[in-house]
Amino acid sequence: DADVTQTPRNRITKTGKRIMLECSQTKGHDRMYWYRQDPGLGLRLIYYSFDVKDINKGEISDGYSVSRQAQAKFSLSLESAIPNQTALYFCAAGGGIGNTIYFGEGSWLTVV
Amino acid sequence: GEDVEQSLFLSVREGDSSVINCTYTDSSSTYLYWYKQEPGAGLQLLTYIFSNMDMKQDQRLTVLLNKKDKHLSLRIADTQTGDSAIYFCAEMGDSSYKLIFGSGTRLLVRP
Numbered sequence: 001d002a003d004v005t006q007t008p009r010n011r012i013t014k015t016g017k018r019i020m021l022e023c024s025q026t027k028g029h030d031r032m033y034w035y036r037q038d039p040g041l042g043l044r045l046i047y048y049s050f051d052v053k054d055i056n057k058g059e060i061s062d063g064y065s066v067s068r069q070a071q072a073k074f075s076l077s078l079e080s081a082i083p084n085q086t087a088l089y090f091c092a093a094g095g096g097i098g099n100t101i102y103f104g105e106g107s108w109l110t111v112v
Numbered sequence: 113g114e115d116v117e118q119s120l121f122l123s124v125r126e127g128d129s130s131v132i133n134c135t136y137t138d139s140s141s142t143y144l145y146w147y148k149q150e151p152g153a154g155l156q157l158l159t160y161i162f163s164n165m166d167m168k169q170d171q172r173l174t175v176l177l178n179k180k181d182k183h184l185s186l187r188i189a190d191t192q193t194g195d196s197a198i199y200f201c202a203e204m205g206d207s208s209y210k211l212i213f214g215s216g217t218r219l220l221v222r223p
Contacts, residue, residue: 031209040120042200042215043155050209058210090154092211098162099143099204101211103155 003027004104006091012110013081021076021107023091032074033092033101034058034066043090049074081111114138116214118201123220130188132217134201137182142206144177146186149198149216158186158199188219196221 003026013019025032030051035043035058045058047066055066063085065077074093078085088108094101115137124130136144142163147155161168161175161184168175174187188195198216 033211035213040215042116042213045210045212048210092155095209098160099209100157100160101145101204102157103147105154 004091004093004102006089006104006107008107009105010108012112014112015082016080019078019081019109021089021091021109023074023076023093023104024072025093025102026072027093027102028071029093029095030071031093031095031101032068034064034074034076035090035092035103036060037088037090037106046076046089078109078111081109083111085109086111114141114203114205114210114212116201116203116212118199118214118217120215121218121220123222124191125222126191126193128191130186130191130195130219130221132186132188132199132201132219134184134186134214135182136184136201136203136212138203138205138212139182140205140207141182141203143204144175144184145202145204145211146173146175147200147202147213149200151197155200191219191221193221193223195219 033048034046049068091104145160146158172189176185200216201214
């Protein structure tokens with residue numbers, strides 16, 4: 001496994017607040033990803049990064065921003081949270097043989 | 113754009129085989145994956161297959177790929193109650209490195 005760790009695992013925040021989800025990985029993979037999971041919609045890609053200087057938007061990047069502080073760290077921010085951003089957020093890292101991507105345990109975010 | 117589709121639900125009896133199907137649209141898909149998500153848990157990578165292969169077997173799991181029809185399947189032999197979960201199909205193109213997921217198939221294994 002890529003040993004992907006996400007913090008916090010659960011967070012309740014109020015509408016309009018700024019919230020950051022953090023992610024770190026210990027296997028030195030170049031690529032890191034943030035996904036959002038909503039019931040019945042599978043996982044949708046928010047942002048992905050190939051290295052510290054290469055950040056790319058995914059299909060649902062509006063309302064989100066990211067920072068790749070180091071090869072091992074990739075954080076996701078909601079500058080002004082809104083209720084429809086309530087979801088389960090996954091960070092992932094990978095590459096190498098098979099381009100296999102490994103996921104963290106997920107961060108439940110509730111915006112009230 | 114890329115699209116991955118799966119049936120939403122499958123119910124099987126314990127001990128039977130399960131077959132979960134997936135179709136994708138991106139003809140440049142190079143890698144195809146199956147992930148498992150148990151209730152309240154993250155995604156576990158089960159297996160993957162390169163697009164130049166048509167079959168891959170790993171213990172109870174068999175992946176079949178029909179590249180012409182863009183159809184991927186996951187067969188679980190001797191399905192157990194512990195196999196009850198949501199199974200996601202995903203594909204990755206050879207240049208984008210974006211992992212695109214289907215909506216997931218919920219597998220229910222009846223005793």
